Amino acid sequence: MSKRRTIDAFFGSPKPKKPRGEVDVDNATPAGHSTHAAYPFPIPHLPASIGAELLESLPARPGRAIDDQPDLDLLYFEPYVPRSTAQQLFRFLRSSLPFYRVEYDIRRGGISTHIRTPRWTTVFGVDDTSRFAEGGAVVDARTGARVPMTGDGGGHYAKYPPRPIPKCLDDLRRSTEAATGCKFNFCLVNYYASGSDSISFHSDDERFLGPRPAIASFSLGARRDFLMKHKSVPNLADGAADGDDQREAKSLKLPLGSGDMILMRGRTQTNWLHSIPKRSGKDEQDGGRINITFRRAMVKAGSANYYNYNVNTGPVYRWDSVNREMKQWNP
Template identity: 45%
Template sequence: MSKRPRTLDAFFAPPPAKKQHIDPSPSEDGKPTTNPPLALLEAEQQPQSTHPTYPFPIPHLPHSLTSPLPSTPTTSPIVMNTHPDLDILYYKPYLPLTTAKTLFHHLRRSLPFYRVKYSIKRGALDTSVTTPRFTTVFGLDSSASFCPQSGRLLDARTPGKPLAPASLLAHTERTTGANFNFALVNYYADGNDSIAFHSDSEFFLGPNPTIASITLGSSRDFLLKHKPTPSHHPSETKAMKLPLASGDLLLMQGRTQSHWLHSIPKRKGGVGADGAGRINITFRRALSRAGTENYYRYNVGDGGGGGGGGEEAYKWDDARRAMVPWKRSGGREVEALRDGVEHRESFPTPVERLE
């Protein structure tokens, strides 16, 4: 039997249905809850995605998380188009709050994250920069093709990764009518993690790209301001502030990226009133190999992640309530804690490699 080609479509199928569990134990506020706790979700024995560039296998979203998706969006979007060149749909919220909360904890515990280091030119000097947040990425550009016999990637220099949050991406495509092939995931551990003003207007996204941005976990301010113009519109100097909450979605489209900048600024007060960090997932479509290479360079690192030498991978540790470095040792995955204590978990080692 020939192998099925390793395309992204192979990872879009939702996991098999599982019986819904009811948790009779009290929640954090002491009241009984019917929301399945994380321990039960992980006990559902989900299939896992493996890849040579993954530091450890990544479980698929369980049925208890994918089953509420057909009921989204939970509200009609707010249309934001009264400012010059702005074209945004703001779903407040997009995901049910209980789904967003459980999805946040699932992704934070399941995904590998990185603190990517790179150099930039400032005048004649090379300046070293460490990304001020945790990042990871999944996907391949539209130009990638695969050998039908082996499923091996043929024409992209950077090895691609199977898309982990496939069910969420596919549902967001159905909601928005857009097509995506990348998921960029940022984790803001506390108020010191941030991203400066920028636009997602790289040439490899094509003109007027559509980008869907989902917030999970703590609320953070999302700032928007118009790029400088000869007319000096007030929106160039006075930023618009959106308090993005867990489950919210922004669909940025049309001329938004080519004419507007956005940021998540630092803030006082640590991780927020709910005591959690923030995950942001952005879905987008890269049209060429340059997109794949750029996204992996600045979200995973030159080495492609834990399987290929590159940046050090991090994984969430429940006991320490923090992201901690993750290292491979003797075919097993070892969580290398900063105090020198090692916590070991057994994972299957990926056996199929893309060469």
């Protein structure tokens, strides 16, 4: 090799290094993949360091009940997944899942507004009226008959074919069901790329979730504040019945760390709002956060809603570990 080439090699641009602890999905040999016709690409199983054996030993700590305010019923795990494992899981899921930046139009008061979701989203699952057969086909939960996916017979599934929860997330779902005694058939994943990504105050009280739904919400990656506030506090002067909870509701702020999980249940969704606010200044570039929520949709309208607002028909994005950003994925 010439002296010139040696100098060029020495002073050339170094190959970007992955942050310490980053799961090298590109070079690692996966233990297997989840595949389905509705997946844009195969989704790897969990690496050995975060395998099902570890998940079976969870939660890392028992849940702490928070029920000292009107209509509030939380079970708070600090953490559910050990911190070091949670960071690995965050990086693995960010690298392995298909994500979407959903855009849609809404009309309020006769005015149309275009919405661009301020975070990356993805979703998997199907409501209680259906299930996935062994080969991946969607079948009627009661009869086992295949559910049509196209045409008038496709109904709520015609536009967005349901896709099963991949094993890397289903392992965590099964662990969560065992720890909480709740049943879930949907997994929603939000990726907040920085502190500027957020979700405004809302409640998950859609009819398709049934009365008093239970929702398990995991936080992975950067610490973010989880805010909650009561929708309204009735009093007897306003016609509240004797026996109603008359305590004054106070706003709640939980600084969720990586691996923490909150189970929201009972009357919480009916009476409380929650949000993840923006961060600014030195806290804006926080390295990113993933939120996983497990839910149970009771009817087909739930499937249509979740796929519409978390996948829709736009392009697929995947994490680029070299440039460290989401980039549009092309087959």
